[in-house]
Amino acid sequence: MRRPLPNLPALALAALTLPLLCLVLAMGAAGPAHAHGDTLKVVITGQRDGRVTADVTWENDGDAVEEAVAATVNAVSADGSRTEGPWRLVRDAGRAAGWVTAEALPPGSWKVTVDAGFPSLGHAHQEIAVPAVDPAPSAPASPSPSAPPASAPAAPSAPASPSSPASPSSPSSPAPAPTGSSGGSGGWWTTVGVAGIALAGAAAGIFLRRSRR
Secondary structure: OOOOOOOHHHHHHHHHHHHHHHHHHHHHHHHHHHHHOOEEEEEEEEEEOOEEEEEEEEOOOOOEOOOOOEEEEEEEEOOOOOEEEEEEEEEOOOOOOEEEEOOOOOOEEEEEEEEEEEOOEEEEEEEEEEOOOOOOOOOOOOOOOOOOOOOOOOOOOOOOOOOOOOOOOOOOOOOOOOOOOOOOHHHHHHHHHHHHHHHHHHHHHHHHHHHHO
16 A cells, blocks of 8 residues: 655745744844843943942943843052952942942042943943041030049048156145235234224223223
């Protein structure tokens, strides 16, 4: 029994259609990517508290990149003595096209370079200055309640000095003679006068009694 021969025109049509279909699907998948362009536009916008800020958009239409961006940041001081990085860019909250480093540059002038590798290539370089920030003045410390002053230790009392021996009593001075005493010459004559008056009075009394008799 003979088998029927395959339909050659149908096989030829299928062989031509399959590659064309794959090509159309590939072009359709690559369409949105090619609409943005094949490079990234990276613009270093400055710094915020020492952290490098940048905008990353598509070169062709300026749309923000919705995919994760793989980009590294390197910095060299103006005199070439210091380097920082490589650091990566992370999303800057609040800005659709904004990206920022998590690390901060020290104060000074820096030459910053950003190199992006995904979802496409991009490059930027810019010189930025990071100012030195003076520390905020500290609030004056509130005075603490003063503790009562510690009492000074009492000075040791001086040992009692031995009582001084009583000084020998000095001989008592003679008491002054009372006024009107017979110790002086004036007192002697006063006594004699009084006695004479008494004798005269007695003699007068005797004479009177005898004369009466």
